[in-house]
Amino acid sequence: MxxxxxxxxxxxxxxxxxxxxxxxxxxxxxxxxxxxxxxxxxxxxxxxxxxxxxxxxxxxxxxxxxxxxxxxxxxxxxxxxxxxxxxxxxxxxxxxxxxxxxxxxxxxxxxxxxxxxxxxxxxxxxxxxxxxxxxxxxxxxxxxxxxxxxxxxxxxxxxxxxxxxxxxxxxxxPEEQPDTKSAAQPEEQPAKKAEKKPVYxxxxxxxxxxxxxxxxxxxxxxxxxxxxxxxxxSGLSWKTDKGLQKLPVNRTAVAARVTRTAVDPNWRLSVVTRGGTKQFTLADLRVLPQVSADLPIACVEGWSQMASWRGISFPTLLRAVGAEPGAQVRVSSLDKTGLYGASTLPGEHTADDLTLLALELNGEVLDVDHGYPCRVIAPSRPGVLQTKWVEKLEVL
Incomplete structure (x- = not known):
């Protein structure tokens, strides 16, 4: 060859x-x-x-x-x-x-x-x-x-x-133009042909x-x-609104191993402050004043989706336990196997009425894959920090 x-x-x-x-x-x-x-x-x-x-x-x-x-x-x-x-x-x-x-x-x-x-x-x-x-x-x-x-x-x-x-x-x-001379004109050709080099x-x-x-x-x-x-x-758009409750799910309850603990009737939300610890049942949370907000879930992978959320605003929840809005709050999840089982809400967000401990999504009770019994949804935050399956809040 x-x-x-x-x-x-x-x-x-x-x-x-x-x-x-x-x-x-x-x-x-x-x-x-x-x-x-x-x-x-x-x-x-x-x-x-x-x-x-x-x-x-x-x-x-x-x-x-x-x-x-x-x-x-x-x-x-x-x-x-x-x-x-x-x-x-x-x-x-x-x-x-x-x-x-x-x-x-x-x-x-x-x-x-x-x-x-x-x-x-x-x-x-x-x-x-x-x-x-x-x-x-x-x-x-x-x-x-x-x-x-x-x-x-x-x-x-x-x-x-x-x-x-x-x-x-x-x-x-100007771009070079191809040679338009005809090859059938021998009188115009040089006596000796020059070797042509390939052009790429x-x-x-x-x-x-x-x-x-x-x-x-x-x-x-x-x-x-x-x-x-x-x-x-966008034919290659990797997320759509066709997921559960019209919202995609990155991490399911099965993957987080919370399918039992999340729906346990004995579940309690613990809120820890300097004055002590107060616990809330799901029924207790539903009695507190509820607000609705349209907020996006925006994930680090680049996809985002707007959704309607309903729950207790963090300023309301903090006042209910004797704490002041604007304090940092550490959020812990029932998910103990993932990398994002806990997050910290800065004071800027805990003082914002649009930061919710959400109980409902798009007019329905949260599906377990979306964080039932309650989850955090805060404005302008990465999805990995919107902690699901919340079990404890610590006021820092």
Whole structure:
């Protein structure tokens, strides 16, 4: 078999490999990475808040917006990253491979950037699908590698900024037109035919147009999980309102092993304050003043769904046990096997009348998979912190 020759960098003459194309795609990819990093950092801080961090309870859709932007920008970055890598693909055949120590360091930094970017986008996509083919704790590793990725992006942009600036500010170069001369005119041909070298690539406009279309399709096919008015056109939207009580369920009562304890007639809610512990039966909770609120469940996977909730507001509940609204409250669940069996409500939320200990969902008593006998639903909070199957509240 004849061995195919290894292509050389100069053979890739298509417009898809020019500086201008790389700069334009790279600019959008950098923006997508920045949005993804900032919104992901916010989600991490909400779930693991340091003392200085503050997250408001209003508007109620704020976390829905930021986490939706996190997932959508991550999905948009996938075709953009592939296009960016193809635009610089000829650099793989650059000779010599290493020209100097700075050149070697630049190539290593690009390898780190590519590897961390691929890991972040692929693992994030699998998290969206709730598919975890690994043994590590996803949020922790995803968060750590995000810093490597964004650091690599900053270094890469700093090194390439003069090239990017030159590529984006210069006049547009007309695309090369194919030779229209007929091969049937021997008198116009040179006496000796020059050896033709193969040319690999697409036109600049065609490549950019394909990239924008692929990115748009990727976003539109998935964004309906977060953006309600895109639901009907998002064929790959991974969550719908066709779940129990018109709301999806991530963790069922069976998975949490609470199918018996949650429906036990001897269940009691314990509320612990400095003055002691007070217990409530489900009937006791139903006697307290009830309020209704339309609030979204917004999950870290990017999907969100608005629902109607009814229950006791936390300010009302805290006053009923002699505590002041605005105190931090630790919430514990009957779920003892999961990673999110407890959460802490900050004072901003316990002082908000829209933070509920919910007893009903969409006009019905909570289904056991949705947290029966009661659950927390608070505005502008990640779904993993909306603790289900509540058994104890501790006023801190």
């Amino acid at each position: 004849e061995k195919l020759p290894i292509p050389r960098e100069e053979q890739f003459k298509g417009g898809a490999h020019g500086e201008r194309v790389t700069a334009r795609i790279g600019s959008l990819l950098g923006l997508a990475f920045l949005i993804c990093f900032v919104t992901g950092l916010l989600s991490h801080l909400i779930q693991h808040p340091p003392e200085w961090f503050f997250w408001p309870s209003r508007p109620v859709w704020l976390y829905r917006l930021t986490q939706g932007a996190h997932v959508i920008s991550g999905i948009a970055a996938i075709p953009l990253l592939l296009a960016k890598l193809w635009s610089v693909f000829p650099k793989l055949f650059e000779r010599p491979l290493v020209k100097s120590l700075p050149h070697a360091l630049e190539r290593v930094s690009i390898l780190v950037l590519s590897g961390s970017a691929f890991f972040e986008l692929s693992s994030g996509l699998l998290n969206v699908a709730q598919n975890y083919p690994w043994n590590f704790y996803f949020p922790e590793v995803h968060y750590a590698v995000a810093w490597v990725a964004i650091g690599s992006v900053v270094v890469h942009v700093a090194v390439k900024l003069p090239i990017v600036r030159r590529a984006l500010t210069r006049e547009t170069v 690539g697409f036109t600049r406009r065609g490549f950019l147009r394909t990239t924008w279309i692929a990115t748009g399709v990727a976003v539109l096919s998935t964004a309906g999980a977060t953006v309600p008015w895109l639901k009907d056109v």
